[in-house]
Amino acid sequence: MLTVDRVEKSYRTGGWFSKERKQVLTDISFTWRSGECLGVIGESGSGKSTLGRLLLGIEKPDRGTIVWDGMRIGDRPTRLGSISAVFQDYTSSINPFYTVEQAILEPLKLHNKTGRDHAFKVDLLLHQVGLDSTYRHKYPHELSGGEAQRVCIARAVSTEPRCILLDEAVSSLDGSVQFQVLELLKHLRTVYDMGYIFITHDIQAAAYICDRIMIVRNGRIEEIVDTEQLHEVQSPYAKKLLQMVMT
Numbered sequence: 001m002l003t004v005d006r007v008e009k010s011y012r013t014g015g016w017f018s019k020e021r022k023q024v025l026t027d028i029s030f031t032w033r034s035g036e037c038l039g040v041i042g043e044s045g046s047g048k049s050t051l052g053r054l055l056l057g058i059e060k061p062d063r064g065t066i067v068w069d070g071m072r073i074g075d076r077p078t079r080l081g082s083i084s085a086v087f088q089d090y091t092s093s094i095n096p097f098y099t100v101e102q103a104i105l106e107p108l109k110l111h112n113k114t115g116r117d118h119a120f121k122v123d124l125l126l127h128q129v130g131l132d133s134t135y136r137h138k139y140p141h142e143l144s145g146g147e148a149q150r151v152c153i154a155r156a157v158s159t160e161p162r163c164i165l166l167d168e169a170v171s172s173l174d175g176s177v178q179f180q181v182l183e184l185l186k187h188l189r190t191v192y193d194m195g196y197i198f199i200t201h202d203i204q205a206a207a208y209i210c211d212r213i214m215i216v217r218n219g220r221i222e223e224i225v226d227t228e229q230l231h232e233v234q235s236p237y238a239k240k241l242l243q244m245v246m247t
């Protein structure tokens with residue numbers, strides 16, 4: 001379980017010596033339950049990716065705590081094997097000089113988990129994301145957007161984390177490919193018994209894959225709602241956001 005308690009985050013604006021700061025996240029508290037898919041939706045600039053970086057321990061909050069099963073997510077041993085990530089920009093997510101096999105093995109090496117059976121493991125992961133063994137020796141520039149994102153997903157899954165944070169992971173893909181990757185994520189979730197934190201501005205994609213949806217506005221949580229009750233959101237902002245996509 002991931003518990004976020006009264007998290008605040010601001011960034012310095014202006015130059016190095018400026019004392020002015022922009023508040024990006026304010027009083028963020030919620031819980032991610034093991035195995036669930038929690039959507040985080042909001043308009044551009046609402047602080048979704050900043051929240052994602054804090055949840056991954058890449059950045060620290062100014063105030064508040066983020067705790068994974070009682071341990072701080074900022075501590076490397078806590079997050080290794082617990083949470084991994086897939087980002088929107090799949091082209092820069094993979095080292096251009098790495099083959100697909102090297103890219104997939106990278107996190108396993110970090111975990112000292114590369115055994116003699118690594119070729120088998122890569123084949124299995126490729127198969128699970130819908131790619132065949134011939135992809136092992138390809139380079140990123142030889143992949144389509146959908147294929148590259150599948151490789152990123154295989155890499156995120158390789159260490160068998162309990163949660164994958166997906167930050168706009170399907171947003172750059174076109175319609176049918178987006179749908180295929182959402183289907184793949186649904187499938188992998190059952191195979192690996194894991195959950196997701198699904199950051200997106202796309203309510204429809206979130207509604208398709210998520211159990212609960214957290215609506216973020218100007219760095220604050222506006223509302224958290226079960227996806228089944230999405231049409232019953234309470235706050236005027238959430239209602240407006242929904243109307244915009246439903247019409």
Ligand SMILES: Nc1ncnc2c1ncn2[C@@H]1O[C@H](COP(=O)(O)OP(=O)(O)OP(=O)(O)O)[C@@H](O)[C@H]1O
Nearest residue numbers: 011012024042043044045046047048049050051201
């Ligand atoms: N490292 C940083 N330094 C300064 N300001 C930042 C930094 N990262 C984010 N911000 C600011 O924080 C605000 C929220 O950005 P963030 O990327 O978290 O929003 P978002 O909801 O993910 O937006 P988008 O959907 O467009 O990616 C923005 O105003 C952004 O300019």
